[in-house]
Amino acid sequence: MKILVPIKRVLDHNVPARLTPRGTVQTDGCNHEINPFDAVALEAAVRIRERGLAREVVAVSVGTDEFVSSLRTALAVGADRGILVRTEAPLEPLAVAKIFHRLCLAEMPDLVIAGKQAIDDDAAQVGPMLAMLLGWAQATNVSHLEWVDGQIDAMCEVDRGTRRLRLSLPAVVTVDLRLNEPRYASLPNVMRAKKKPLEIKSLTDFGIDVSPKTEQIALREIDICRRATLVPDVDAFAAALLATGSLR
Amino acid sequence: MRVLLLAEHDNKRLGAETRNAAAAARLIGGPVHLLVAGLGCAAVAAEAAGVAGIDRVLLADDANYAHQLAEPLAKLIVAQSGGYDVFLAPATACGKSVMPRVAAALDIPQISEAVGVLAPDRFERPIYAGSIMQTVRVSTPRFAATMRPAAFAPAGAQPAAPVQNLLPLECPPSACFIDEHIPRAAGAQELTRAKIVVAGGRGAGAGGGFDAIRRFAFSIGAAIGASRAAVDAGLAGNDCQVGQSGKTIAPELYIACGISGAIQHISGIQQAKIIAAINKDPEAPIFRYADIGLVADIAEALPRLERLLAGKKPRA
Ligand SMILES: Cc1cc2nc3c(=O)[nH]c(=O)nc-3n(C[C@H](O)[C@H](O)[C@H](O)COP(=O)(O)OP(=O)(O)OC[C@H]3O[C@@H](n4cnc5c(N)ncnc54)[C@H](O)[C@@H]3O)c2cc1C
Numbered sequence A: 001m002k003i004l005v006p007i008k009r010v011l012d013h014n015v016p017a018r019l020t021p022r023g024t025v026q027t028d029g030c031n032h033e034i035n036p037f038d039a040v041a042l043e044a045a046v047r048i049r050e051r052g053l054a055r056e057v058v059a060v061s062v063g064t065d066e067f068v069s070s071l072r073t074a075l076a077v078g079a080d081r082g083i084l085v086r087t088e089a090p091l092e093p094l095a096v097a098k099i100f101h102r103l104c105l106a107e108m109p110d111l112v113i114a115g116k117q118a119i120d121d122d123a124a125q126v127g128p129m130l131a132m133l134l135g136w137a138q139a140t141n142v143s144h145l146e147w148v149d150g151q152i153d154a155m156c157e158v159d160r161g162t163r164r165l166r167l168s169l170p171a172v173v174t175v176d177l178r179l180n181e182p183r184y185a186s187l188p189n190v191m192r193a194k195k196k197p198l199e200i201k202s203l204t205d206f207g208i209d210v211s212p213k214t215e216q217i218a219l220r221e222i223d224i225c226r227r228a229t230l231v232p233d234v235d236a237f238a239a240a241l242l243a244t245g246s247l248r
Numbered sequence B: 001m002r003v004l005l006l007a008e009h010d011n012k013r014l015g016a017e018t019r020n021a022a023a024a025a026r027l028i029g030g031p032v033h034l035l036v037a038g039l040g041c042a043a044v045a046a047e048a049a050g051v052a053g054i055d056r057v058l059l060a061d062d063a064n065y066a067h068q069l070a071e072p073l074a075k076l077i078v079a080q081s082g083g084y085d086v087f088l089a090p091a092t093a094c095g096k097s098v099m100p101r102v103a104a105a106l107d108i109p110q111i112s113e114a115v116g117v118l119a120p121d122r123f124e125r126p127i128y129a130g131s132i133m134q135t136v137r138v139s140t141p142r143f144a145a146t147m148r149p150a151a152f153a154p155a156g157a158q159p160a161a162p163v164q165n166l167l168p169l170e171c172p173p174s175a176c177f178i179d180e181h182i183p184r185a186a187g188a189q190e191l192t193r194a195k196i197v198v199a200g201g202r203g204a205g206a207g208g209g210f211d212a213i214r215r216f217a218f219s220i221g222a223a224i225g226a227s228r229a230a231v232d233a234g235l236a237g238n239d240c241q242v243g244q245s246g247k248t249i250a251p252e253l254y255i256a257c258g259i260s261g262a263i264q265h266i267s268g269i270q271q272a273k274i275i276a277a278i279n280k281d282p283e284a285p286i287f288r289y290a291d292i293g294l295v296a297d298i299a300e301a302l303p304r305l306e307r308l309l310a311g312k313k314p315r316a
Helices: A036-050 A067-077 A093-107 A126-134 A187-193 A234-243 B016-028 B042-049 B070-083 B093-106 B206-219 B228-232 B298-308
Strands: A002-006 A009-011 A032-034 A056-063 A081-086 A111-115 A137-148 A151-158 A161-167 A171-175 A198-202 A214-221 A229-231 B003-006 B032-038 B056-061 B086-090 B110-114 B116-119 B122-127 B132-138 B143-147 B163-165 B176-181 B196-200 B223-226 B253-257 B274-279 B292-295
Touching: A002 A036, A002 A093, A009 A067, A032 A036, A032 A067, A036 A056, A036 A067, A036 A111, A036 A171, A056 A067, A056 A093, A067 A081, A067 A187, A067 A198, A081 A093, A093 A126, A093 B093, A111 A126, A126 A137, A126 A171, A126 B070, A126 B093, A137 A161, A137 B070, A137 B093, A151 A171, A151 B093, A229 A234, A234 B274, A234 B292, A234 B298, B003 B016, B003 B070, B003 B093, B016 B032, B016 B086, B016 B116, B016 B143, B032 B042, B032 B070, B042 B056, B042 B163, B070 B093, B086 B093, B093 B110, B093 B143, B110 B122, B196 B206, B206 B223, B206 B298, B223 B228, B274 B298
Parallel strands: A002 A056, A002 A111, A056 A081, A081 A198, A111 A171, A137 A171, A229 B292, B003 B032, B003 B086, B032 B056, B056 B163, B086 B143, B110 B143, B196 B223, B196 B253, B253 B274, B274 B292
Antiparallel strands: A009 A032, A137 A151, A151 A161, A161 B176, A214 B132, B116 B122, B122 B132
């Protein structure tokens, strides 16, 4: 079995995003990381291979040259191969899904494990879009995976609780952080990863129409600070709650 | 702009999120048709017909739709797509799993988790865990979108619109439903609709702190929320998680107990009218994002708070 894991490079989740004076998101000089949900997806894929249930884990990305370092990290964590489809253009989720679709047609994976959302655009589209383009079944927001006779039992987090779905392969699974705790790459594995194959393809070779279907008109920072009035004790706190008028 | 809106429901009752999304749909255009797909859900269709702004209810009642799985639902919507320009769903787990499939099948863009409709083709949506608001315009005649329920006031009532039955389609390759676990205790308030939410974080773990939170929440008629760390620690169910990767809520009053105030958590409560916080660490970031703060140990503060507010309930 072969597993494909899409990887996106995003701004470090520990630092709130800010805008430059030109109104674009500040990225220069900022730390980046693999999208935390993708890191969980990769960990899940590597564990499946370590259990002998999969032969190969392929990490795939669409993005700039800087994505090479994210893919190297993915290789150090345990992916066997990496593929970067190089482009400078910021792409919409549908365009990204179309590119992964092409990669799937070439690579013929049995399973795609993806993050449920990327923490920058928070769109949560690529996984289900890819599933549709492939005509495959899907399970989203998965927090637990189990193998039963070559099928997957996926625990999906839904609004009112959880539900379990059974998937026959091929399928697309998108994962929540609760699925596992991703490992860190050890230094020897970082060294070893340098020798693992990482193929760089040019987006133009695919001949896919990735022209934007939406236009970003503006960005603005949201001021989320309210600067609490600190009250001295529980009695004053209760009084302050009552003064809001929400309780009577 | 002819709009097809996907209804959220459990085959028995219409999900409240549908009413919020119906209001959003009306801001985009009309006529608005509401698709109720399920099994044995005629009562839901009847309820849906009475939601203000709905011009017609499309009812697909078949075993294929019993659990509202994404694969058959998307196929059903795509089969109806000829008559519509805009494909909408509330940004619920179901809506978020179905709409990208519809968008991919129709080769149209999707706007995820819109919180504002500026024009029929212009939306506001938060990105980067709610630290930046994006205004985006759709450049194609047709598109899909999911609308954040908490951002739109629910549609009211109307005389019943007509209900049209749809023939079920053959099921595409799909996941199979095994079972589900819906833990909400009887009498507990629903998180996304509650006027008051009492939420606990990892700091509520020690000494049965989460039980104190549950008791306090119940005593004042509040719903229970939780941080991701609290859910990860098994203190609360995933249905209680508030934040970037959980629920977005807009209660009148949010009381955060033992929650540090990570941006990913704050992301889910920005639209709360008042945020109050109890944390034993005076430097906790939550105090920057709250209106009212108390530096205290929740194990000591909550019992007294419960006594002081005994008999109080959310304002009607
Ligand atoms: C991609 C991603 C998505 C995420 N999505 C979410 C999300 O949707 N929702 C979410 O909540 N988090 C989310 N997180 C996690 C988030 O970053 C924080 O780790 C999390 O919110 C912390 O939860 P907490 O405040 O309960 O725990 P902590 O940060 O550990 O804080 C515990 C607090 O409790 C206080 N405390 C301890 N004991 C007591 C006591 N006895 N009395 C009073 N106070 C006490 C401490 O002073 C501390 O401030 C996400 C993270 C990532 C990377």
